[in-house]
Amino acid sequence: MEGFSTPSIYEDYENSTFDVEDIGAVATPCVHWTLGSLSIVLVSIYSIVFLFSLLGNTLVISVVYCMKEGRTSTDIYLMNLALADLLFSVTLPFWAVYVHSQWIFGNFMCKLLSGLQEMTFYSGTLLLACISIDRYLAIVRATQIISKKQNLVAMTCGAVWLGAALLSLPILVQRQAFQPRNAQRMVCHENLSAESMTEWRVGIRVLQHSVGFFIPLSIMIFCYGFTTSTLLSARGGQRYKAMRVILAVVLAFVVCWLPHNVTVMVDTLMRVELVQETCDFRKRVDLALLVTQVLAFLHCTINPILYAFIGQKFRNELLASLYKHGLISKKAHITWRKGTVHNSVFCKSSITL
16 A cells, blocks of 8 residues: 555565565565465455544535535645545555565556555645645635635546646556565566666555645645644634544544654665664564554544544534434434534534544
């Protein structure tokens, strides 16, 4: 999936995890370890993430799309973010099969799925940055001019998707299905020499770390920092509730992505021989890559909760839809809405706050 596991879905630990020879940047100085029974655990995790992401993000897209009125710029960003997470999770069943056996889906699907995961990774993080800018303009600058021009918001989302697609092109072009020399299984990976692989890996990781993580994170910290300060200085309990959602959003992004980015950076430093590599340290880093990659995957299931289910407007829209289709009673509809309608004035402009 990207610098996280898709963009380089298995590049980060393929040599050690899958015991594939001659496709990594640098040969490890010790015996490779294999997933073994852990492959079943990974397949289970991938399946659970896929199902929860499919359910949560489909609900978000459906609710936002079906809004008859009051759809805001943040709601549009949210719908695109849910789409990115949904597309990302759709690829997980294929990677689950890959983990358990080998790549059986051919060269076209190897390129398509690798490129799709890379694209959704970039689009997701860039959309998170767009949401933070949107909230900053609306709350700190009290500027609704841009937010109310939904055509401009749609163009921004289009630019994000286009930029993400361009950023995914290197992976799309280089990734291919092949059987490495002296290996018994098909892989979906870059078929490059050891020297070229080192240069390729470092270049891709620098791009992923900068554009895909640290730049969006810096934007979020800046925007949400000022937004939080503004909310703290305002009166009203709902403003404090909105602040908690904002902090949860940033915290979830950092918790899910920072460990993997740090681990990948350590792995990169070892591969370019800036950090001494030992057998024990190599194995520890390989294991950390695997664990933090799974943690990063979980982010696509958390987004619907943080951006939607905590939001009062979303809950009300969802309850109304469930009641309309006869899935809940009128009494349940009214009961669950109580306690939220009277203090939703501040948040009615967005389903994320």
